[in-house]
Amino acid sequence: MQFNVNHSAFDAIDTDALVIFLFDDEDAASLTALSGTHTALFNSLKDQNLLASKVGQVTPLIGHADLPASQVLLIGAGSRAKLSENNFIKVIKATLKALKQAKVSSASLALDDLIPAKRSVAWSVEKATELMLTGLYQYDTTKSKKADSNKLERLDYLVAEQNLDTAIRTGRALAHGMNVARELGNLPANICNPDYLVEQANNLADAYDEISVEVLGQKEMEALGMGSFLAVTQGSANPPYVIVMKYNGGKSDEKPHVLVGKGLTFDAGGISIKPAAGMEDMKYDMLGAASVFGTLNTLAELKPALNVIGVICAAENMCSGTATRPGDVVTSMSGKTIEVINTDAEGRLVLCDALTYVDRFEPASVVDIATLTGAVIVGLGHHPTAVYANNEELQQQLVSAGQASWDRGWPMPLWEEYNEELESPFADLRNIGAGRAAGSITAAAFLSEFTRDYNWAHLDIAGTGWTTAKEGATGRPVGMLTRYLLDRLS
Structure with a gap:
C-alpha cells in the first residue's frame, strides 16, 4: 500500500x-x-x-x-x-x-x-x-x-508538517517485521518446525545482502557441549538447530547487539506432559524466535548502521522413550550441571546454552526473548512484557524503548535471594524454583547464572506474544526491540 x-x-x-x-x-x-x-x-x-x-x-x-x-x-x-x-x-x-x-x-x-x-x-x-x-x-x-x-x-495523511518520509518508512518496516513474526507464530507445528526455521533464515539472507546465516546442527552442538539444549530435544524426531543470523550494517570492529530467541516449534512438555486442553496453542512457544526474525526483517528494510546478531534456538519438546526424565542431571555448555525437575521448564534449558554460546561475539548487549512462563501472565496479564536484566541501564533502555514504541514492558526484580530457590543437592542448580512462588522471576534467575560476562536482559513474552487463539500472534515485541536497537545508533 x-x-x-x-x-x-x-x-x-x-x-x-x-x-x-x-x-x-x-x-x-x-x-x-x-x-x-x-x-x-x-x-x-x-x-x-x-x-x-x-x-x-x-x-x-x-x-x-x-x-x-x-x-x-x-x-x-x-x-x-x-x-x-x-x-x-x-x-x-x-x-x-x-x-x-x-x-x-x-x-x-x-x-x-x-x-x-x-x-x-x-x-x-x-x-x-x-x-x-x-x-x-x-x-x-x-x-x-x-x-x-x-x-x-x-x-494520504493530511498534515501540515513536512519531512515525514522516515516516519512512514519506519512504520512500514515495523509492520512488515511484525507480520513476519505473526505468520511464523500462527503456522502449525507440522509446517513450522526447526527445519522450516532454518529455511526461513536462509530466505532472509537471500533477500538482503546485509544478512548472513550460519546453522549449527546436532553434531556441532554436541561438540560444543550443549548438553542442556540437547536434553530438551532428544525426545523429538525433528533435529535441533542453533541458527545464527548476522545483520552487518555497522563498522566491522563495532560490537554487535545480540538477540536470542526461544524457538520451541512445539512444546508438549516432555515427560512432564502438558494438559490436553489448550495444548494446540503450544505452537506459539517459538514466538521469541519469531520476534527475532521480525526484528531482523525490519532492520534489513531500514538498514541502520548497526551490527546485530539473531540467534534462534530451534527445537521441539516431545514425549518418547528417549525423552529426558525428571530427575536427570545434564551438563550445560558452561560446564554447570542442571537437575531437571520438570521437563516442561525446557525453554531455559535451551536458552542457557545459547546464552553461553553468544559470549564468543563479545556483545555490546544480549537480549533473550521467550514465551518462558505462564507465571508471568498471572503477574502482569497480557499488557506489558516482563523485562529482567543484570544491568539497570539496559533494563531502563528497553523499558523506555517500549514506552516510545507503545510496545510496553515492565521492569522486574532479579535479586540474589531468588537464586537460592534454584539450589539442588544433586547438581549445581535445578531448572525450576523450589516452590510455585515467583515462577517467572526464578526462571529469569536461572538464565542469569549463564550471563555473568556481559550486559543481558530477558523478555518474558508469554503474555504478550499472543493472547488468544482467535487473535493469534501479536508480533510483539518487535516494536520494543527495534526501537531499542535504533536508539543505539551513535
Missing part, C-alpha cells in the same frame, strides 16, 4: 474517502473547516444526534455530491483533552475497519487532529502506518479459501 503526506485543502484532494475525527469536548479543526462550508448538513446531523463521538464509532456520509469525497467517514475519538495512545490505536483500527467495509481504493486521514498528548506528528504517522499494515494481515496459509485481497491501495 502507498502512503503519502498531503498538505492540500479539502477542496483540492483527490480521494475516495475522507476521514475526519469527532471529539466530544471540542470540534477538531478539520470538522470546523468542513462544517463551515456545509452548515446545513452538519446542523441537521447535530439536531438528529447523528454525530457519534464515542471512541471507534463511525458516522458515514454518503451520497452528498458537494462533499470533498464520495464518502466522508466521521470517526469518534472520545475526549480530545484525554486522547491517549490507547485511544489513538482504537481510533485507527476503527478507521481501517470502516475503510475496508467501504471498499475504497484511496483514503485521506485528517491526522493532524489526532495527535495524542506528549506525542509528535511523526510518532502518529509512524504508528498509524504500522497499524494500517498490521491490520491488513490475515492468516490464510492453511485455509482452502484465501482472504479477499485488499482494495485500499493509497492512504
Whole structure:
C-alpha cells in the first residue's frame, strides 16, 4: 500500500474517502473547516444526534455530491483533552475497519487532529502506518479459501508538517517485521518446525545482502557441549538447530547487539506432559524466535548502521522413550550441571546454552526473548512484557524503548535471594524454583547464572506474544526491540 503526506485543502484532494475525527469536548479543526462550508448538513446531523463521538464509532456520509469525497467517514475519538495512545490505536483500527467495509481504493486521514498528548506528528504517522499494515494481515496459509485481497491501495495523511518520509518508512518496516513474526507464530507445528526455521533464515539472507546465516546442527552442538539444549530435544524426531543470523550494517570492529530467541516449534512438555486442553496453542512457544526474525526483517528494510546478531534456538519438546526424565542431571555448555525437575521448564534449558554460546561475539548487549512462563501472565496479564536484566541501564533502555514504541514492558526484580530457590543437592542448580512462588522471576534467575560476562536482559513474552487463539500472534515485541536497537545508533 502507498502512503503519502498531503498538505492540500479539502477542496483540492483527490480521494475516495475522507476521514475526519469527532471529539466530544471540542470540534477538531478539520470538522470546523468542513462544517463551515456545509452548515446545513452538519446542523441537521447535530439536531438528529447523528454525530457519534464515542471512541471507534463511525458516522458515514454518503451520497452528498458537494462533499470533498464520495464518502466522508466521521470517526469518534472520545475526549480530545484525554486522547491517549490507547485511544489513538482504537481510533485507527476503527478507521481501517470502516475503510475496508467501504471498499475504497484511496483514503485521506485528517491526522493532524489526532495527535495524542506528549506525542509528535511523526510518532502518529509512524504508528498509524504500522497499524494500517498490521491490520491488513490475515492468516490464510492453511485455509482452502484465501482472504479477499485488499482494495485500499493509497492512504494520504493530511498534515501540515513536512519531512515525514522516515516516519512512514519506519512504520512500514515495523509492520512488515511484525507480520513476519505473526505468520511464523500462527503456522502449525507440522509446517513450522526447526527445519522450516532454518529455511526461513536462509530466505532472509537471500533477500538482503546485509544478512548472513550460519546453522549449527546436532553434531556441532554436541561438540560444543550443549548438553542442556540437547536434553530438551532428544525426545523429538525433528533435529535441533542453533541458527545464527548476522545483520552487518555497522563498522566491522563495532560490537554487535545480540538477540536470542526461544524457538520451541512445539512444546508438549516432555515427560512432564502438558494438559490436553489448550495444548494446540503450544505452537506459539517459538514466538521469541519469531520476534527475532521480525526484528531482523525490519532492520534489513531500514538498514541502520548497526551490527546485530539473531540467534534462534530451534527445537521441539516431545514425549518418547528417549525423552529426558525428571530427575536427570545434564551438563550445560558452561560446564554447570542442571537437575531437571520438570521437563516442561525446557525453554531455559535451551536458552542457557545459547546464552553461553553468544559470549564468543563479545556483545555490546544480549537480549533473550521467550514465551518462558505462564507465571508471568498471572503477574502482569497480557499488557506489558516482563523485562529482567543484570544491568539497570539496559533494563531502563528497553523499558523506555517500549514506552516510545507503545510496545510496553515492565521492569522486574532479579535479586540474589531468588537464586537460592534454584539450589539442588544433586547438581549445581535445578531448572525450576523450589516452590510455585515467583515462577517467572526464578526462571529469569536461572538464565542469569549463564550471563555473568556481559550486559543481558530477558523478555518474558508469554503474555504478550499472543493472547488468544482467535487473535493469534501479536508480533510483539518487535516494536520494543527495534526501537531499542535504533536508539543505539551513535
